[in-house]
Amino acid sequence: MTDAATPADxxxxxxxxxxxxTWQSNKLFSLRITRDPAFRFIPGQFARLGLAVDQPAIDAANREPNEWRAYSMVSHPGESELEFFAVAVPEGKFSPELSRLREGDTIWVDKTSFGFLTLERFVDGxxxxxxxxxxGLSAYIPMLRDPVTWQRFSRVILVHGVRHSNELAYRDELLALQQSRKDSGGGQLIYLPMASRENIDPAWSPSLPRTTLAxxxxxxxxxxxxxERRAGCALDPASSRIMLCGNxxxxxxMRKLLSLRxxxxxxxxxxxxxxxxxxx
Structure with missing residues (x-):
């Protein structure tokens, strides 16, 4: 169920x-919400989400959003709901309120989608x-869920950098997709989770080398x-297309290093x- 836009805005x-x-207690979480039938987006784009922050609880039905933040859609454009992946920043004004939302709670969505981190930026490679x-992984999940991606590219190398392994959200879905791509004989998914503060266990992904990595x-x-060694393929400016999203x-x-190549x-x-x- 979705409500019409308010007359005021x-x-x-x-x-x-x-x-x-909840992916990581008190920190990482995903929300699924209802979707206005008129809302349109391309994989990789983001929405502006609104909340009524620091407003009186009385007459809650008439509260209006006064804080807005941008979040990429994790859901595919063909899904009936919208999904978002977020981190709760304790000192933040918006994300702690977002993290407290539960089933049935209200959230507002700007009717316009935004962003240019889409595959339309590239010719096929x-x-x-x-x-x-x-x-930052959020922007890529709908691309991986989109059959068009696998028609345009022979290999997709997904690199997800985190501090610790318990931050590897969507890992089960990515491992299942990696196996299904292998079974289908179509485009190949190479999933490379990386950690900056603990050893990398090859059990995190079949794409990783068979030794524990620093x-x-x-x-x-x-x-x-x-x-490139871990991916088993080279970054070739003639045939590779690369997206960067995150910190x-x-x-x-990374952009500076890639410009040299x-x-x-x-x-x-x-x-x-x-x-x-x-x-x-």
Whole structure:
């Protein structure tokens, strides 16, 4: 069930939380909410979510959103609900309130979708590299759920950088997708979870080497060539397309390193082989 936009502001609609997943206690969680039938988006885009923060509980039905934040859709455009993956920042004003939402609670959604971290930025290639840290993974899940992605690329290399292994959200879905792609004989998924503060166990993914690996930052892995060794394929500017989404420092540093290898964003109608999104 979804409510129409309020007369006071036709730019957003009132939605309802339908379910919640807790990935890491008091920190990482996902919410599924109702979706306005008119809301449209492309995999990789984000929505502006609104909450009524620090408003009196009395007459709650008439409260209006006064705080807004951007979150990428985890759900595929063909799904009837919207799904979002978030981290609760204790000192934040919005995310702690978001983390307290439960089934039946109200949330507002801007009627417009935003963002340009989409596959429309690229011409087809052989390899699609999807590099993320933390909740930056959100932008890539709907791409992996989209059959069009597997028609356009022979291999998809998904890199998910976290601090500790208990932050590897959506891992079961990614492992199942990796196996189903292998069984289908179609486009191959190479899932590379990475940790910066604990050893990497090969049990996290069949794509990892069969030895326990030391913790490392994604930028160090790229600079040393270890990232390509773990993936089993090279980052070739002629045939590879790469997306970066997550911590702004990671995005900035990786972009600099990739520019030295002839990776660049598209400009003036010329398609590039690099697309980026800072996730906060």
């Amino acid at each position: 036709p730019k957003y609609t009132r939605q309802r939380v339908t379910s919640r997943i 052989r390899d699609l590299w999807l590099v993320s840290t933390g909740t 913790p490392a930052r994604l930028t160090d892995l790229l600079e040393s060539g270890e990232l 702004p420092a990671m995005v900035t540093d 002839n990776f660049a964003a598209g400009r003036r109608g010329i398609p590039g082989n690099l697309a980026v999104e800072n996730y906060w």
